[in-house]
Amino acid sequence: MQKKNAKNRIDELRKLISKYSYEYHVNDAPSVSDAIYDGLFNELKQLEAENPDLITPESPTQRVGNELKGGFEKVAHASRMLSLNDVFSAEDVLKWFKRVEKMTSEKLDFFADIKMDGLACSLIYVDGKLNRAVTRGDSFIGEDVTNNVRTIRNVPLELQSSKNYPEISFGRTEIRGEILILKDDFEKINHQMIEKGQSEYKNPRNLAAGTVRQLDPKLVASRPLVFIAYDIIREDDREIRTWEQAYQILGEIGIRRNSEARRCEDLNEVVKFIDFWDKARLDLPFNTDGLVVKINNRKIYKDLGVVGKQPRAAIAYKYAAEQATTIVKDIVISIGRTGAATPVAVFEPVQVAGTTVKHASLHNADEIERLDVRRGDTVVIYKAGDIIPKVESVIMDLRPKESKKIDFEDELKRQYPELEFYRPQGEAVYRVRGAVQSVILAKSIEHYASRGAVDINTLGEKNVKALVDAGLVQDLADIYSLKFEDVVSLERFAKISAQKLIDAINNAKNPDLDKFIYGLGVRHIGAQTAKDLADKFQSLNSLRQADLDDFLEVDGIGVVVAESLAGWLFDDQNQDLLDKFTSLGVVPHYESKSDGYLSGISIAVTGTLSAMSRLEFSDLIQKNGGKFNTSVTKDTNYLVYGGKIGASKKAKAEKLGVQILSEKEFSDQVFDLTK
Ligand code: IVH
Numbered sequence: 076m077q078k079k080n081a082k083n084r085i086d087e088l089r090k091l092i093s094k095y096s097y098e099y100h101v102n103d104a105p106s107v108s109d110a111i112y113d114g115l116f117n118e119l120k121q122l123e124a125e126n127p128d129l130i131t132p133e134s135p136t137q138r139v140g141n142e143l144k145g146g147f148e149k150v151a152h153a154s155r156m157l158s159l160n161d162v163f164s165a166e167d168v169l170k171w172f173k174r175v176e177k178m179t180s181e182k183l184d185f186f187a188d189i190k191m192d193g194l195a196c197s198l199i200y201v202d203g204k205l206n207r208a209v210t211r212g213d214s215f216i217g218e219d220v221t222n223n224v225r226t227i228r229n230v231p232l233e234l235q236s237s238k239n240y241p242e243i244s245f246g247r248t249e250i251r252g253e254i255l256i257l258k259d260d261f262e263k264i265n266h267q268m269i270e271k272g273q274s275e276y277k278n279p280r281n282l283a284a285g286t287v288r289q290l291d292p293k294l295v296a297s298r299p300l301v302f303i304a305y306d307i308i309r310e311d312d313r314e315i316r317t318w319e320q321a322y323q324i325l326g327e328i329g330i331r332r333n334s335e336a337r338r339c340e341d342l343n344e345v346v347k348f349i350d351f352w353d354k355a356r357l358d359l360p361f362n363t364d365g366l367v368v369k370i371n372n373r374k375i376y377k378d379l380g381v382v383g384k385q386p387r388a389a390i391a392y393k394y395a396a397e398q399a400t401t402i403v404k405d406i407v408i409s410i411g412r413t414g415a416a417t418p419v420a421v422f423e424p425v426q427v428a429g430t431t432v433k434h435a436s437l438h439n440a441d442e443i444e445r446l447d448v449r450r451g452d453t454v455v456i457y458k459a460g461d462i463i464p465k466v467e468s469v470i471m472d473l474r475p476k477e478s479k480k481i482d483f484e485d486e487l488k489r490q491y492p493e494l495e496f497y498r499p500q501g502e503a504v505y506r507v508r509g510a511v512q513s514v515i516l517a518k519s520i521e522h523y524a525s526r527g528a529v530d531i532n533t534l535g536e537k538n539v540k541a542l543v544d545a546g547l548v549q550d551l552a553d554i555y556s557l558k559f560e561d562v563v564s565l566e567r568f569a570k571i572s573a574q575k576l577i578d579a580i581n582n583a584k585n586p587d588l589d590k591f592i593y594g595l596g597v598r599h600i601g602a603q604t605a606k607d608l609a610d611k612f613q614s615l616n617s618l619r620q621a622d623l624d625d626f627l628e629v630d631g632i633g634v635v636v637a638e639s640l641a642g643w644l645f646d647d648q649n650q651d652l653l654d655k656f657t658s659l660g661v662v663p664h665y666e667s668k669s670d671g672y673l674s675g676i677s678i679a680v681t682g683t684l685s686a687m688s689r690l691e692f693s694d695l696i697q698k699n700g701g702k703f704n705t706s707v708t709k710d711t712n713y714l715v716y717g718g719k720i721g722a723s724k725k726a727k728a729e730k731l732g733v734q735i736l737s738e739k740e741f742s743d744q745v746f747d748l749t750k
Pocket of ligand 1: 156157158159188189190191192193194195252253305367386389391
């Protein structure tokens with residue numbers, strides 16, 4: 076995103092997040108779901124990480140805790156109630172560990188617990204008796220909620236004395252933890268609300284927070300609050316040496332803590348713990364969005380200190396968000412092989428559950444209507460069944476003033492002025508009038524094989540019709556899977572003509588990239604535009620990974636062409652088609668105009684390479700001016716093999732005088748693959 080746009084977006088997000096945060100923390104009455112709040116908050120964090128100069132102390136990302144609501148006495152915490160740094164992957168955990176490891180000479184072990192999604196609270200016991208309970212507040216000063224917390228049944232008013240640690244019953248003992256409502260109890264309460272005809276509560280955390288800060292302790296007592304601890308602090312911190320010991324003490328003095336928490340000997344065990352809870356966390360009795368990992372030794376923990384408001388020696392591991400917010404840059408239409416017109420939303424790229432999402436199908440005109448999604452809207456997206464991204468809803472508060480409702484019929488006219496569409500009765504989909512699948516298929520194969528495209532001269536109108544009518548080809552790529560026996564069995568072909576057809580098709584497995592792009596028959600992509608695209612992207616792989624903005628950067632490509640190309644490329648069926656071409660050995664070839672290092676050199680590959688996939692290899696060769704072949708011919712300079720070379724490939728190369736190199740030899744002598 077450009078700097079100016081980033082600044083505007085950041086301002087906009089901050090305003091809205093502050094508003095939602097106020098509703099949530101002060102009024103305990105959020106107007107939007109957690110998914111929307113978290114999505115916007117993460118988007119802001121990501122933008123600030125990309126533009127650190129735009130971070131200001133007032134940003135909601137720079138604050139811990141909640142506003143103080145009033146009605147309770149303010150109490151200063153003996154030590155600040157800190158928050159944790161979030162990390163999102165095993166690599167981030169490793170990076171954290173490397174940073175920490177550098178700062179100490181001692182061998183480190185870890186302590187891991189489940190991160191509970193509740194309201195942080197500190198319990199102060201004096202000589203074993205509950206003296207005070209204070210909310211986190213703004214991290215320095217909290218609210219005295221002792222009367223309410225005394226109603227929580229699992230908070231002991233007096234600590235049990237521990238045989239192993241009798242000193243805990245004397246002096247000041249502070250216990251920190253989370254106040255929660257368990258998932259089952261929450262369901263029950265909401266069920267009762269429905270029966271009473273009242274509106275449901277949004278989530279257990281809000282209900283817990285709202286309850287603790289009620290002024291009427293009787294009402295509080297009627298709600299099933301639970302306290303689960305994660306820390307115990309004594310005036311003399313040498314009394315408790317490790318977190319493992321801290322949890323053991325908590326158990327002995329009658330304070331609930333997660334029995335699942337445990338010491339991890341090394342990083343490997345931490346990663347195992349993370350992997351295990353990825354699925355198992357769904358069965359926990361309370362909500363969680365991650366784990367907490369700390370350096371087990373409390374002295375080292377303390378010595379490592381605090382950066383900003385977060386201790387260096389601990390992190391919160393967050394499982395990848397299955398939802399995110401992003402901006403709809405455009406809505407394009409893809410025309411499928413059956414002539415069906417499918418709208419696709421093109422996004423500002425965003426991470427969802429570990430992958431980058433750039434677009435999502437909107438299915439049909441009714442879905443656009445239902446969501447009322449428009450260009451420029453901010454939307455919540457999620458992964459359905461963990462794979463396919465979908466639009467959940469539009470955040471109306473962020474809708475640009477000048478936005479216009481999408482009229483699907485107008486869009487069809489604008490994007491495809493030469494086509495006529497109709498909506499068959501009872502169907503949600505618009506289709507191209509007169510689109511008969513076999514006719515479209517035959518026409519598209521003829522186009523692919525035509526002189527200006529891939530140029531397979533035996534694939535004229537009549538031969539194509541015979542192949543399509545016999546059902547031997549169902550899509551463009553299928554021509555490469557034709558077998559001699561199938562073709563010769565058709566009345567139209569004799570042995571010689573069948574063999575000629577198969578040979579001609581096999582010889583067309585390395586078409587020029589621009590001819591191949593043109594041959595795909597994407598609407599509005601003529602021969603010249605295909606050339607421009609080939610020059611810009613230089614390989615099919617790069618073109619496949621490009622974004623709408625990349626298309627618009629190509630000289631001579633305007634909105635209509637870019638949208639048509641995006642509509643085609645962002646259609647999963649077409650991505651499958653391109654995969655199929657690749658798996659059938661079709662590798663379009665691009666000859667770099669600039670004199671690349673490998674210019675004039677032709678390279679074939681066999682076996683599995685260890686440095687990269689075959690597709691990446693062909694990309695690299697072509698980007699450096701070389702020619703990539705799937706099979707060895709007399710023009711091949713090098714045959715590169717991964718693993719062990721097959722005898723027949725070897726014999727053929729030797730016969731043709733082609734130099735045979737192992738992957739390593741090629742990397743050492745010709746072109747370094749490891750860089
Ligand atoms: S350890 C520096 N353990 O998450 C604070 N915290 O984002 C170290 N939380 O402030 C806290 N479950 O309110 C710890 N098992 C757990 C936790 C946990 C929830 C909360 C806590 C903390 C916040 C940090």
